[in-house]
Amino acid sequence: MSAKQDNSEKVEAYARALIEAARGEGRANADLVMWEHARKFSPEVLETISAMRDADDLDLIEKVAKQYKEILDSEDKTVSVTVTTSVPLSDELREKVRTKAENNLKAPVFLVERVDPEILGGVILEARGKRYDASVKAQLANIRKTLASTFIGSDEQ
Template identity: 70%
Template sequence: MSGSKRAEAEKVEAYTRALLEAAHSEGRANADLVQWQHARKFTPEVLETLAAMQREDDLGLLDQVAKRYKELLDAQDTTVSVTVTTAVPMDDSLRSKVRSKAEADLKSPVYLVERVDPAIIGGIMLEVRGKRYDASVRAQLANIRKTLSSTFIEGEEK
C-alpha cells in the first residue's frame, strides 16, 4: 500500500472510530449511521453552512433556517402547484383546459399534481395555496342532503 493510500486509510479509520465512539456514548449508533449515509448527498454549501452554525453554536436555528430557505425559494418561483382530484384519470384535453384556466385565474405558470379518487363520484376538486375548491358530485350530493334535511326538519317543527 502506498504512503498516500495508507494515510487515507488511517484518516478513514480515525474519523470512523471517532464517530462510532461518540454515537455509542450517546446511545445512537444506528441513527448516526443512517444520518451519515444521507450526509454524503449534502452539497458543499450545506456542509459549510452546517459547520458555520456548529462553530457559532447555532444548530438550534436549523428549523428556522430551513423554513426561511423555503420561503425565499418559494418567493422566487412563481409556479403554482395545483392539486387536481378527479374520479377517473384526466385525458390530455381536460388536463390542458384545467391548466389554461388555472394559469389564467392565478396569473402564474401552473404545475398540476393529478390524483384519482373514485369516491368523489364525478366532477373535480382543486387545491391551490392551501384552499380547496370542491365541485365534485360527492360534495354536491352532500349539499343536497343538507338542504333537504334542514328543510324537512324545519318543515316538521312548524
Template identity: 70%
Template sequence: MGAKRVDAEKVEAYTRALLEAARSEGRANADLVQWQHAQKFTPEVLETLAAMQREDDLDLVEAVAKQYKELLDAQDTTVSVTVTTAVPMDDELRAKVRAKTEKDLGAPVYLVERIDPAIIGGIMLEVRGKRYDASVRAQLANIRKTLSSTFIEGEEH
C-alpha cells in the same frame, strides 16, 4: 381520565417509540438533536417530509432542498396547484386545468396530481392554502344537507 394524563401517555408513547427506533439504528443522540430542531419546522415542511416518507423518497431531501433554494433565489413565481380527481387525468383535461388556473392566478402553474377514488368524480383544487371542491362527494354532501334541513325543519308532527 384527564386530558393531561392522556397527553402524558401520548408523549411517553411517542418518546419511547422514537428512542427505541433510534437506539436500534445506533443514532439516539443524533435523533435527540433533530427532535429539538423539529419544533421549528413549519407544517408545510412536516407535511412534505411525511409525504416523502410515505413514498419512500427521503433520499431526495437534499435535492429538494437544493432546488428549493434555486427557485427561491430565482424568485420563481410558479404556483403549485394540487389537483385531486377520482381517476387519472388525461392530457386534454390536464391542459384545460393548467390553462384555467394560470388564467385565474395570473401566474405559471405547476400541477401536483392526486388520485382519490373516494371523491367519486369531479375535481378538487388546492391553491395557496385554499380548497375548491367540485367533487361529486361534496355535491352529494350538499344535497344531503339541504334535503335533511328542508325535511326536518318542514315536518309537522
C-alpha cells in the same frame, strides 16, 4: 483485501454506528425510514445539514425551511396547484386544468396531481391556501344537507 470486501466492512460499520446511535435514543426504526429517504437528498442539502450540525444549528432547520420557501415564493411566480380527481387526468384534461388555472391565477402553474377514488368524480383544486371543491362527493353532501334542512324533524342540522 479486495475492494468489495473493504466496502462491505465499511457498509457494516456505518450501519452499526447508525443502529447504536438510534438505539441509544430509542428511534432505531424511525432512523431506518429516514435513512431510506436520505438518498433522495441532493448533495447541497446534505452539505448544508452537515454545516448546520457542525455549527450546532440543527435547531434552525424549520426556520431555514420557512425562509427558503419565502424566498422561493417571492422570486418564483409559479403557483403550485393541487388537483384531486377520482381517476388519473388524461393529457387533454390536464392541459385544460392548467390553462384554466393559469388564466384564473394570472401566473404560471405547477400541477400536483392526486387521485382519490372517494371523491367519486369531479375535481378539487387547491391553490394559494384556497380550496375549490367541485367533487361529486361534496355535491352529494350539499344536496343531502339541503334536503335534510327542509324537512321538519330531520336528524341533520
